[in-house]
Amino acid sequence: MKRTDIYPMPEFFERYINLTDDVELKDAFAISLQELKQLPLDKWEAIGDKVYAPDKWTIKDILQHMIDTERILTYRALCIARGENARLPAFDEESYARHTDASNRTLEDLIDELSLVRASSLAMFNSxxxxxxxxxxxxxxxxxxxxxLGFIVTGHQRWHLNIIKERYEVLG
Structure with a gap:
């Protein structure tokens, strides 16, 4: 199924969904994995722990947020796919960010983990x-x-990679 098969479009999340290509969901995941392989790590290393404004996350924090969010969104997808009827809990992304240790990880480690999570998500959605x-x-x-939810996951990545490109890469 493609992005245009989503009905109704969830209001808050359309900003992520609309960043994806109108392709089959499995292809959206494959494209997102390819995009992770093409990240400009040398630029990101030069930026280090700089932020574009006070109280904003570093690139490492953003990557950790992407990992955490994908795990939560795919959990929701699994629950719904399996017929869960209860309202699934929200999460406080700021609280999650305060309780990570992303600054002591390497960019490569974070991207490797994100790639593994993405590959696992692809396998689940393919099932x-x-x-x-x-x-x-x-x-x-x-x-x-x-x-x-599948397109939210892949669009969420593009959302944050766009932010990094527009607001962080100019800092390097």
Whole structure:
């Protein structure tokens, strides 16, 4: 199923979904894995722990946030695909960020972990039938389908990589 098969479009998350290509979900995941292999690590190393504004995350913090968020979103997708009817819990991304140790990890380590999580997510989404992808459940900001969650994951990556490119790479 493709991005344009998402109906209804979840309001808050459309900003991520609309950053993805209108391709089959498995292809969106494959593209996102390829994008991780092409990151300009030399530029990012030069930026180090600089931030573009006070109280903003470093590049390492952003990568850790992407890892954490993907794990949470794919958990939601699994629950909904398996028929969970309870509202799934939200999470406080700022609290999560305060309780990581991303600054003591290397960029390579974070990107390796993100790539592994992404590959695992791809395998899980590939196991879902079309019926499972169309199932919807309740969580943060309303209801959304398993299909939407897959495109949220891949779009969330592009959202943050765009921020890094636009606001951080100029710092290097």
């Amino acid at each position: 879902f039938t079309e019926e499972m992808l169309q199932r919807s459940g309740l969580s943060f900001r309303g209801s959304y389908s398993v299909l939407a």
